[in-house]
Amino acid sequence: MMIDSTIVRLTMRQLLGQKRTILMLAFALIPVLVALLYRLNGDHVRHDPQEWTATVALARLVVGLVLPFTALVFGTAALGTEFEDGTAVYLLSKPIPRSTIVLSKLLVAWGATVVVVLVSTFPTGFLALSGEPQDGIVVAFAIAAVFGALIYCAAFLWLSIATSRALIAGLLYVFIWEGVVVNLFKGVRLFSVRQYTLGIAGELMSVPKRVFDPRLQGPTAIVLACLVTGVAIWLAFRSLKRWEIGETS
Amino acid sequence: MTEPIAPPIATEPTAPAAIEFDHVSRWYGNIVAVNDISFSLNAGITGLLGPNGAGKSTMLHMLAGFLQPSSGNVRVLGQPAWGNPEMYRRVGLVPERESVYPFLTGYEFVLDSARLHHLANAEEATMKAIRMVELEDAMGRASGGYSKGMKQRIKIAAALVHEPDVLLLDEPFNGADPRQRLHLMDLLREMAANGRTIVFSSHILEEVERLAEDVLVIVSGRLAASGDFREIRKLMTDRPHTFVVRASDNRKLAADLVSDPSVYGVELQGNDLQVRTSEFAAFTRAVAGVARRADVSIFEIRPTDESLESVFSYLVKR
């Protein structure tokens, strides 16, 4: 179970092609802009800066929007474009264990997502909190986002092997399951990657509940995160080993 | 009507066959794409021939390890084809879809293939493969801008770079101009002569006729015939053979030939004499004697429907 450097290089060139990267980085800068606007004329009465940074900017915008969306784009494209373009056969007809292919692709998708998300997190956090006590909020979210990126990418990578509609499935999951359903039923937070990420963030910083109160406690979040990541990667191995070429003309 | 039986293809009794299909079937729900096909192949060029939708691609995909047989076994070089990435060390595949990574140059495409095969001397092998397909001029250009034929050739180079023992090609001559086609045929013949097993699929009869030593004719998922197509023709005893003869006196020869028991029809067509016979061997023995007794010189005699086309159309209509 290793990483193959050729696959990593190939995937990097594939994923980080001009348009996609620029779009993702532009997208990542949206929270930064919002933070800038907040600094300039924000409503500091309703939320104090710490609370706003943690709950609104970092939790809702970065972890809730930028993270899953970026992971979706990179995670589904890592293998998805290969299947779509027909170059998957090129990779799969080599004496490389399928697990190596999955891990190499996951590494690149994860790395790309992490870069974009960190570009989003740090400026947003520091801008919004400039002059205020840090209490490790930004760093906590950054670390949590790194984990969250791994879980999301692993899950979406698996989805892109298992189905050709991975993108739409992922969108439904992020926006409907994690966005709407989690507010309706209490138990759903156990199945939401966003909640794992927020729980990890909460564990890593020591702030009062009024500032940031994740739905999942830290230890639970960490355990579930590891579990889901492991299962997703294992499923991805399995799906790729059993992958059959589709009906071509 | 006698059932044509495919002559068994001789295999070495000791080593496993290079390619082996053992009662393989593949179905998709109610549709049977490949229906209980068995054969084995060794070194040489074999053409997989059949109408579109007959199951050729399915069979090649199963050989390449990208489709699991619903029943039966597919073995390549003694190992199962499905779920066995190690097999690719000695197997090369040229898929049908003209998919390359558009941002890679031709050279990089083949080089990455060499690296993915963990070749020790990747650059050397890459240059060798590129020279084999005559793409040295274009190898520095991004492969996204290649013509269809060039993409085909670079895919072949990538499949050959690790010098596989078995080479599988899916419709390799699609989009190749006549010169490229001849060059590729020469290349494949050379590789076959060096002991490699080559299987290619095509629905174009001329290509298969010219290149393949053996054919596997697939019709509606079943193996309709296998082997040398001339031998297959001879086995079709329920179909009369037709010969075209040109002699010094066609009409006289015709009259005498009709009296021979192996002949059952003659026809004068322009300068030629068409003879229909139901007994190939008997006729070939008899015709010289008939001509000598009739004091007629034969200038030319040839069978007319030994082409793969006639064999094929017969098999398809069955």
Added chain:
Amino acid sequence: MQQAESRTGSIYDLGYRGYDGLRLGRRHAITSLYWYTLRSAFGIGRRTGSKIMPIAIVIIAFIPAVGQLAIAALVSNVEVYTPSNYFAYIEIPVALFCAAIAPEICGRDMRQRTLSLYFSRALHRRDYALAKLAAFATALTFLTLMPQVVLVIGNGLASKDLWGYIQDNWADLPRTIGSGLLMAAMAACVCLAIASQTPRRAYATIAVVAWFLITWPIAGILTTEIGGAGKLATFISPFEFMHGCTLWIFNGSPTVDSPLEVAGYPLWVYFITVLAYGAAGFAYVVRRFDRIAA
């Protein structure tokens, strides 16, 4: 001996021949394309897999209306959903429908390179664009207005006097129709403009989803949390400005603390916004197909 009868025989030429008959012409081509697109938007005439999403979304769209009917059957005089706040709900199925179907409307033709087949017929490029837009807008209108019909029936039944209810709420009818048409037309124009950017289904879907679902929380945050220039954000989020337009048509007012209320702009501005977006999308689509390489 019999008289030799004169009998005749003929051999008929079954080969290729030209066609000199009536040709149905451009208008027929346009209407055919319109109907075909409309039908395939809902998956009619296509394989079962294409029917799942449209049917699921239609069901989602009708749920509150059917629920209203059920309530009317059990309890009377309870009007849970009015036409006005139903439109607030229907924005979501509209967004889902656009995300699922907009990439298919023109995407299939662009992917499979059949555009050249269309353009080499009696159909002009503009006709193609207009037919597609009209069909998509019609499909969305079905989504926005059909549940309203069921709703009227439901509310009418709830008031125990259907005919009286209709007579009372007559004024609402043009408002409902206007709202539904506006929303459908605008969404159709903009989403087709977005989707016709790329033949790849995945990217088109993401782009449409982004327009609806990413602008929403951003607009929410910018308006309520930040204020000032941030209030302009209500103009970038279709959920917000569509809702604002509906409110204006029905003479309503936004809920307290919602982004629309905090932004504080007069509601007719949102009506202009809807028109502007629709016009821009329309112009873009027409221009796109004028210029696309086929």
